[in-house]
Amino acid sequence: MPYQSIKAWKEQVIKPEENEKYLVNGNDFIDEETIFQHLQNQKNPDPQYIREIIQKSLAIERLEPQETAALLNVSDEDLWQEMYQAGLEVKRRVYDNRIVFFAPLYCSNLCVNNCAYCGFRNENRSEKRRILSLEEIQQETTVVINEGHKRMIVVYGEHPQSDADYIAATIRAIYDVRVPVNSHYSSIRRVNVNAAPLSVADYQKLKEVGIGTFQVFQETYHKPTYAAVHPVNTIKGNFQWRLYALHRAMEAGIDDVAIGALFGLYDWRFEVMGLLYHAIDLERQFGIGPHTISFPRLMPASGSWLSTHSRWKVSDADFKKLVTVLRLSVPYTGMIVTARESAEIRREVIGVGCTQTDASTRIGVGGYTEALQALTHLQHGEQDETKQQFMLGDTRSLDEVVRELAQRGMITSFCTAGYRCGRTGDKIMGLLKGCVEGKFCKLNAVLTFREYLDDYASPATRAIGEQLIAAELDAIEREPFFHKGKLLENFEKMYQRVTNGERDIYL
Amino acid sequence: MVNVTSICDRLRQINTANEPLTQRLSAMLELLQRETGLRGYFCQIWGKRWSYVAGDITLAFAPVRRQLSPRYGIFYEQNSNIDDKLMEEILQTIKQILMETENE
Secondary structure, rough: OOOOHHHHHHHOOOOOOOHHHHOOOEEOOOOOOHHHHHHHHHHOHHHHHHHHHOOOOOOOOOOOHHHHHHOOOOHHHHHHHHHHHHHHHHHHHHHEEEEEEEEEEEEOOOOOOOOOOOOOOOOOHHHHHHHHOOOHHHHHHHHHHHHOOEEEEEEEOOOOOHHHHHHHHHHHHHHHOOOOEEEEEEOOEEEEEEEOOOHHHHHHHHHOOOOOOOOEEEEEEHHHHHHOOOOOOHHOOOOHHOOOOHHHHOOEEEEEHHHHHEOOOOHHHHHHHHHHHEEEEEEEHOOOOOOOOEOOOOOOOOOOOHHHHHOOOOHHHHHHHHHHHHHHOOOOOEEEEEOOOOHHHHHHHOOOOEEEEEOOOOOOOOOOHHHHHHHOOOOOOOOOOHHHHOOOOOOOHHHHHHHHHHOOOOEEOOOHHHHHHHOOHHHHHHHHHHOOHHHHHHHHHHHHHHHHHHOOOHHHHHHHHHHHHHHHHHHHOHHHHHHHOOOOHHHHHHHHHHHHHOOOOOO | OOOOOHHHHHHHHOOOOOOOOOHHHHHHHHHHHHHHEEEEEEEEOOOEEEEEEEEEEOOOOOOEEEEEOOOOEEEEOOOOOOOOHHEEEEEEHHHHHHHOOOOO
């Protein structure tokens, strides 16, 4: 750390001049008055209009703000049922029936910010602070790989000790881990990053090490609420530095970026509109929308009164609605539901179009290694509120969740092919909107599920998994798309190679 | 019948244009598609990531991947107009161009 104090480091983080080019007449893209007007003007929408909007979503066209506002104003439960079905159908057209799995890895809970809802906040004295060494990162990675994971999202608090150089070093360390399994090695094939907003120069450091997606959640798009929960004298208190974090990432050449909001800080309808405007502005300025959208709900966090008392907490029923409206509004994007949510809620929202989730999750810093040690000593690997950002709703193992999805006819995918095959940025956007990428999702899901069944699955999961793979192979054989050129022939050879023990084969 | 010398010379000629590298790469693939039917796209390489930079944006599946320089690679779909020798000549020419222009 070249700075003499944390104060000196904090003072140089924000570079307002890097945002200026993205403002329009000095204004950012969140115009609260316009959002409220849309929500007001679309009250009591005509069911026929709603059905026309649904058809637009099914054609994989991103909705306009007034259309999303209309969906948010639907009160007829029958119409919501139509929207739930359409959400799943949109997901099936764009991504097929696969669910991609990942594991979060919390590398550090040191943080200079003081966000009212977060266990990591600086003034929370009950939080046990820790930053993992590169050796500890590799230990954690080894545990994650031994579960069967191939994708990670790494998470860091904002602090000079976890700056861009540290983040880049941890990513290199993760990619370097190779764990023997059967007669070959397994490794993490894609590392996505959830970290504080960076400068263009710092993003370039992460680009160099080959990250997957860079993810920044705005938390809330409502400026008064943002100001109320993020003290003004903190880095995170700067709304626009965060709002344009992903514009700067794009400028640095990171062409897969992910947005999100923390639902429960303000009205969920407003936040959905904010996410839509964020997607629109990324499209407008770069031609590329968000790779994924996340919608975590506020959960109890150590020492956070707000996390349990917010007046805007989102009910389970409203949560399903907001996920559905996001699915219909930005049909091409991936949508992530995490283990924050209970198993029951995850089932519900996967059923309206989520595309990614996690399992076997530990979010305490060093949590995977500790959970493994606890199991070794015949204790339960329980959550420790004083070491994590919030409490999880679902701590089931990857194997259990994979099995449950297979029983529902959904195939688990550990695919990381897209970003290694040049299907990135505007290219993947085109393929997603044209419903072509989903075909590759299907093939790569089968290849990676085959790996999982052979290397990691329990006998019960393997039994149901074999039935699912057989059904998928049959569906692939019958799909005319795969008979173009030599695609099917190539896939069948690849599948045979994986069955024979080769690994990391993709297309 | 495609003339090897001619097509490689024309690739070098495209590279002399006063345009950003990605536009020159794009023009090279347009030429190859026009003259030989070859479809492909170039990527920049960042660790495991191969990010699309130029070429056929609609080509979803290109079975062959070749790294051409420390920073650039290509995915392509060969066809019967191009035998292995011609393909190799083309790739070597592009490789040389990329090596010369890597630091732009």
